[in-house]
Amino acid sequence: MFFFLDSEIRQLAYNLFPGGNKPIGVLVELFSITYEIRKGMEKRSREFGLSYGQYIALCVLSAQRDEMSSPSALAEKMGVSRAAISSMVISLEQDGYINKYDDPNDKRGVFISLNDKGRGKINQMDPFFIGLASRLLSDFSESEICQFETYLSRVRSAFEVVKGSRLTDSREGEEKWCED
Structure with a gap:
C-alpha cells in the first residue's frame, strides 16, 4: 500500500490525510525504513555471491x-x-x-x-x-x-x-x- 521511499513522496502520503494521521505516518516510516534496510541487505548479500x-x-x-x-x-x-x-x-x-x-x-x-x-x-x-x-x-x-x-x-x-x-x-x- 505505502511503499513510499523518498521524502517527497512520503510527504505526499502524509498530505493525503488532512489533519494528519499518526498511524499512517508511522506505517509509512516503517515501510520506508524496512524497504531501505532490505535493499541494503540485498546489495550486501550480492557482494557475498x-x-x-x-x-x-x-x-x-x-x-x-x-x-x-x-x-x-x-x-x-x-x-x-x-x-x-x-x-x-x-x-x-x-x-x-x-x-x-x-x-x-x-x-x-x-x-x-x-x-x-x-x-x-x-x-x-x-x-x-x-x-x-x-x-x-x-x-x-x-x-x-x-x-x-x-x-x-x-x-x-x-x-x-x-x-x-x-x-x-x-x-x-x-x-x-x-x-x-
Missing part, C-alpha cells in the same frame, strides 16, 4: 533438524511461494550450497539439505548481518529494544486480526478486503 533470500533459505535450513527440509516446508517457513523456492533451490544446488535428495516415500518429492559449503557461506555472511543489527540498534537501551520488540509483536498480532477481514475506506465509504 547470494541473494538475500538465498542467504535466509540457508539460515532456515541450518535451523532445521538434520539441516534438511522439503522445498514446500522451506517456502512456508520463509513466507514465499513454492515457485520462488523452486528457483532458489535450483540456484543453491548449482552453486553447491545444498544437496538435493529424492524422497524415498514419494517419487515426486525431494528433500534439500545444507552442506559444508552452505554452512561456510552462512558463517562468512553472519558477521555482517549481526553487525548491521547491532549498529542499527546501538542507540537503544536493552529495555528500549524489548519495548520495540513488543510493539512490533503487537503490530503483527493486529495485522493477523485484520488480515482477510473487510475494512472500510473512510474516504470512499466503501468496503475493501485487506489482502495478504
Whole structure:
C-alpha cells in the first residue's frame, strides 16, 4: 500500500490525510525504513555471491533438524511461494550450497539439505548481518529494544486480526478486503 521511499513522496502520503494521521505516518516510516534496510541487505548479500533470500533459505535450513527440509516446508517457513523456492533451490544446488535428495516415500518429492559449503557461506555472511543489527540498534537501551520488540509483536498480532477481514475506506465509504 505505502511503499513510499523518498521524502517527497512520503510527504505526499502524509498530505493525503488532512489533519494528519499518526498511524499512517508511522506505517509509512516503517515501510520506508524496512524497504531501505532490505535493499541494503540485498546489495550486501550480492557482494557475498547470494541473494538475500538465498542467504535466509540457508539460515532456515541450518535451523532445521538434520539441516534438511522439503522445498514446500522451506517456502512456508520463509513466507514465499513454492515457485520462488523452486528457483532458489535450483540456484543453491548449482552453486553447491545444498544437496538435493529424492524422497524415498514419494517419487515426486525431494528433500534439500545444507552442506559444508552452505554452512561456510552462512558463517562468512553472519558477521555482517549481526553487525548491521547491532549498529542499527546501538542507540537503544536493552529495555528500549524489548519495548520495540513488543510493539512490533503487537503490530503483527493486529495485522493477523485484520488480515482477510473487510475494512472500510473512510474516504470512499466503501468496503475493501485487506489482502495478504
